[in-house]
Amino acid sequence: MNRAIVRLFAVMMLLFVVLVAFTSRWTVFSATALQDNPLNKLQTYASWKVKRGKIIAEDGVVLAKSVPASGGIWNRKYPQGSLFAQTIGYSDEQQGSSAGMEQFFGQQLSGHKSALASVFGSFGGAAVGDDLYSTLDSKAQALARKLLDKPGACGPNPTPCTGAVVAIVPQTGAVRVMYSNPTYDDNDPNKYGRDSDCEPNPFDNGCLVNLALAGRFPPGSTFKLVTTAAALDSGKYTPDSTFSGDSPVTISGRPLQNDSNHSYGEVTLTQALTDSINTVYAPLGLSLGSNLMLEYMRRFGFYSTPPLQYPANEMSASGELDEQTQKLVKPPGPCTSYYNCVDLGRMSIGQDKLAVTPLQMAMVVATVADRGKLMEPRLATKVVDAEGQVVESFPPVEDDQVMKPKIAAELQAMMRDVVEEGTGQSANLEGYQIAGKTGTASTAVTKDGQPLDDAWFVGFPIHDPDIAVAVMLENIPEGYGGTYAAPIAAQMIKTLQAEDR
Amino acid sequence: MRARNRELFGLVPAALLLTAGFAAVFIQESGKLSNVSLVYGAVFLGLCLAGHIFIRITLPHADPYIFPLVAVLACFGLVMIYRIAGATEARQQAQWFVLGLFLFAGTVMFFRDYRKLENYRYLIVIGSIVFMVLPRVPGLESATQTQTYGAYLEIHVGSVTFQPTEFAKIGLVIFLASYLRDHRQALAEGRKIFGYRVPPLKHLGPVLLLWGVAMLILVFLHDIGSSLMFYGGLLSIVYVATQRVSFVVIGLVAFGVGAWYLGTHIPHIDSRVQAWLYPFKPSLYNAQSGSSYQIANGLFSQAQGGLFGQGFGQALLTVPGTHDAYVPLSDTDMIYAVITDELGLFGAAALLLIYLLLVARGFKAAMLARDSFSKLMATGLSAILAIQVFVIVGGVTRVIPFTGVTLPFVSYGGSSIMANFILVALLLLVSDRARRPTTT
Known part of the structure; x- marks a missing residue:
């Protein structure tokens, strides 16, 4: 019976090799495709946890800032509201939509630019974005x-x-x-x-x-x-x-x-x-x-x-x-x-x-x-x-x-x-x-x-x-x-x- | 070095893993840092040591690697559960571990001569099957939810949730090992009809029964994973007992046909198969029931892991700002996805390697055993453990349709821990008897 046990063990090993192969498939070979899948919201969710930087007017007035909301996410607030809305635009991370300067400077405001320089920058960039200084008065x-x-x-x-x-x-x-x-x-x-x-x-x-x-x-x-x-x-x-x-x-x-x-x-x-x-x-x-x-x-x-x-x-x-x-x-x-x-x-x-x-x-x-x-x-x-x-x-x-x-x-x-x-x-x-x-x-x-x-x-x-x-x-x-x-x-x-x- | 000292040294990796793991979680989530959690870690290590001393006294000749491997798995599981679900669940898991150790000790003490189990084999098999269908008995069904995600795997007695299949798998292995000890000769030989050896029908009956049991699990419990686990484990015993590949082939074909027929006729199983085939179909992903949300998100999580993982505490488990699970059942069925996310391909492969080593030691015990019953039981127990790992990890990695069995010793859950400790106790008993020096 011992020979059969050895063969059985070989089969089990084969099954485990299949498991490792499939794990490699998802973690390495198909990882990029999975990350780009439209159903994959992990990057979006990660961006919710990023405290976006402020947008500051030339005279120091804050035009956009992030305030903490429950659950470790941030809400975007525009203290000047409709006065600057057309120019600043908006960023709605939950909806995944943005406009105006908020969209154009999205990378900087969510810290991606500085995260690139960091070896330890995990996905989703830094937890704190950079501030943008505007020319607006x-x-x-x-x-x-x-x-x-x-x-x-x-x-x-x-x-x-x-x-x-x-x-x-x-x-x-x-x-x-x-x-x-x-x-x-x-x-x-x-x-x-x-x-x-x-x-x-x-x-x-x-x-x-x-x-x-x-x-x-x-x-x-x-x-x-x-x-x-x-x-x-x-x-x-x-x-x-x-x-x-x-x-x-x-x-x-x-x-x-x-x-x-x-x-x-x-x-x-x-x-x-x-x-x-x-x-x-x-x-x-x-x-x-x-x-x-x-x-x-x-x-x-x-x-x-x-x-x-x-x-x-x-x-x-x-x-x-x-x-x-x-x-x-x-x-x-x-x-x-x-x-x-x-x-x-x-x-x-x-x-x-x-x-x-x-x-x-x-x-x-x-x-x-x-x-x-x-x-x-x-x-x-x-x-x-x-x-x-x-x-x-x-x-x-x-x-x-x-x-x-x-x-x-x-x-x-x-x-x-x-x-x-x-x-x-x-x-x-x-x-x-x-x-x-x-x-x-x-x-x-x-x-x-x-x-x-x-x-x-x-x-x-x-x-x-x-x-x-x-x-x-x-x-x-x-x-x-x-x-x-x-x-x-x-x-x-x-x-x-x-x-x- | 003597076997028991090797076992003691084998606990060192478990201790290091536990310390390093807890430290990593502490560093990641400094808010959770407390002396209390450290105490749990220390107590857990103390329990492993107590287990070792118990084996040293009662099973001096048993395989020295099995217990440390189990300890490594359990310590790893504790760290993961602590990280995923928090201190309360980790403490409960530690309590289950204590109970498991008591069951382990109880099994060793009570069944020192485990061969007397053979006397109760029909009681055991009937008991196991009854046990398995308990979740369909009115009144024992879960109070809050009659099905665990569509499959019937749990019973509720008072406030305790219980997964009978975890225990039934051991009973069925014992029965089949015992039965085949008596009948394997007849099964292997049989009569020749048209050049093909057909075993006498009366001996084949119980083997056919197995197929029936597997189909029963499908029909009654709606769970293709448990069914596959039982059937695979039992087929392994049949193969080792008869050394006839044809049994395995016929058995697998029969299972395939049965599973295909039932799978297409039982909506829950069909939806599992659909989610397996098309996890990224938006209509399936967003479906209210039978959704591929869990399996697809599990794959997305694994994709984050890469080679080395994001690190302890980095995987996203809930949708930010809500309490909605991103990866549902991340501490039990889906725990492998979280492990891959945080520790990467290398971490996941290391975990699989530990399981494979444990299985190898189980087979080793089977090979050293001197009587057929011991051989077959140890083979069956090791095989069913390996197939259980394959079923759940294969489900998470989309090798096969996803079903809810636990990752032994790592997943959160009392039934799983306790049943698997009984399994390990039986393996060690076989091993101790096999390696005991023969006194002349």
Whole structure:
């Protein structure tokens, strides 16, 4: 019988070898596949136990923090709520969803970046994430919200403005203000599937979209800055070049008028910008041609997703937009249909199919303010770990020298004229030599036949250009940029500069 | 070195394991650090020492490695249970260990001449089968839950939960060893029909009975794992007794056919098979009943382990922020998944190696035994222990459908500890008799 016992033992050994083989299969050979299995929530559960780092405003105000909840997990709290929700976004570990800066800097905030450096970093990273220092300024952000929410700020209707305010430091690209209405409370993002919960109430648009980054609007006459930059920097024109300011002119076979069909006679380019004369700028754009216009648009950042520290799918690129395909069309366009044909003349005055984000216009004005140099916009400056060590920093990055510094100086002077004598006079605050450009783009007509406009103003203080502001207000009856957007931009500049002093 | 001194030295690894294990858990979960827990560890070691002294007096010639191997397993189990379920369950496990040692001592004292068990073999087999179906007797079913995850494996007497199958397996081994001692010759020879040796039907009867018992377990207890464990253990005895591979082949085919038929007709077994085949099917994973949640999460946990494991205390056992188990039954049926998660492939393989060594010593005792009954009983007990490990670890690692048998000496649970101590006592008794110097 002993031989049978030995054979039996061999069978048992074989069974145990099978067990070891299968254990190796799960622990080693198929481990990665198991970890990537969508049903495997272990990584998610581990992230619940991580205390995410804080997001801190430039003035030290905490924008996001984690507070302990029962069972060793953490809840994300946003002390500033809807004020920063559009920009900060949210992180809901339990739902596995996130947005905005919370998503873009998720690795840093959950400590993965520093855990990689550690040999002992077990899965799920460190138990404590790193803090993120932002460029955002909580006081100026609050002012932006106050100005947009003020009754009457956007026409006779006492409802708050729909729109966005973006303020950038031209020399560094630091975004100091990025506020848009409507917004939501990021402490409870799931509730905002319903529009009725948007803040302020009521709004009929989805409020999870950050209008400053993803909203695309016709820029109106603010786009004349791009046309002017192309005209001057290409050497084809000077601020003193003269044009006929008579109205109307025929562009692409259709008549184009100035505001109130006013004829200005012979004017210089400076005067044309000051009074925002369409009948000068449309032929000017045509004479510059598609290629030159496209070249300068690209230099300013049009036709590409902004180089911002933000999830790409939450931002829009600016340019001529085919409404049917929702894709951008480059001038002169394939022109196979009405929707993808570029009307270069009307594009040059900010009409046609131009669809531009408030951030893009802020980048344009910041470039002019920074002597023609475009800096990449930034939302964060550094990542600091729990011991106070800087783990990662984000220094200013130059994007492009869009125009020569001398040309930028000429354009600055022309923009100062706009505020001093032209359409932007309501931004002319005493003690602040503000330079800027207004924009008024007719967008829609109400049921009562009342035409609605998007009101724009972009500007900066010419004597000390350390801030550049873009304000966009949507759908205002007779919504002149000079009437509605310019005073808000001036207030923003005044406050941001007063803070620095 | 004399056998008993080797045994004493063999306890050193158990002591080290216990100390190191508890220390590791303390370091990981500093909140749990208390003198009381350290006392449990010390008491546990004291018990192992007491067991050794008892063997030294009563079984001086027994195999010196079996008891230390059991001690290592039990110490390892205690550390794991302490880490998984906390101090209260670890203390209870230690209490079961004490009771187990008493049963061990009782078995050794009472059955010093274990061959008298043969006189009661029919009583034992009937008792075992009755014992096994107890969970289906009205009134003894669990008060809170009539089935343990769909299988009927527990009875409740007062507040005590009891798993009769753990004890029944020993009774069936004793019966079959005794029966085959008498009839193995007839079974092995038989008459030749068409060139094939067929054993006389009257001798084959009890073997067929085994098949019936295995099917009974499937039908009544709904548990494919226990069934496989019994059947495999008993088939091992038949093979060693008759040395006929054909019995094993016929037996396995018969079992396969029966299990397939019943498996497809009993919903609970069918759902276990489905969860085994398709653990990652979302509809099965999220199903309310018959879900693959447990088996899939067990595999996910093992994937975290890698070669060396995440370390003691690192496995995730509950969904954070809730009391919901991520790996249900992590201290009993699924304990192997947690071990793999925390100690990795090497830790798990080491544990399997200890079991294999224990089984090897059991077979060694069988080989040294001088009479057929002792040989067959020791073979059966060792084989059933090995197959039990295979059934539960194979279930957790998806070799076979997952079923709820315990990992001997490691899983939390009184019945398992006590029954397996009786099993070890019988092995040591066989070994002591076999190695006793013959007096001329």
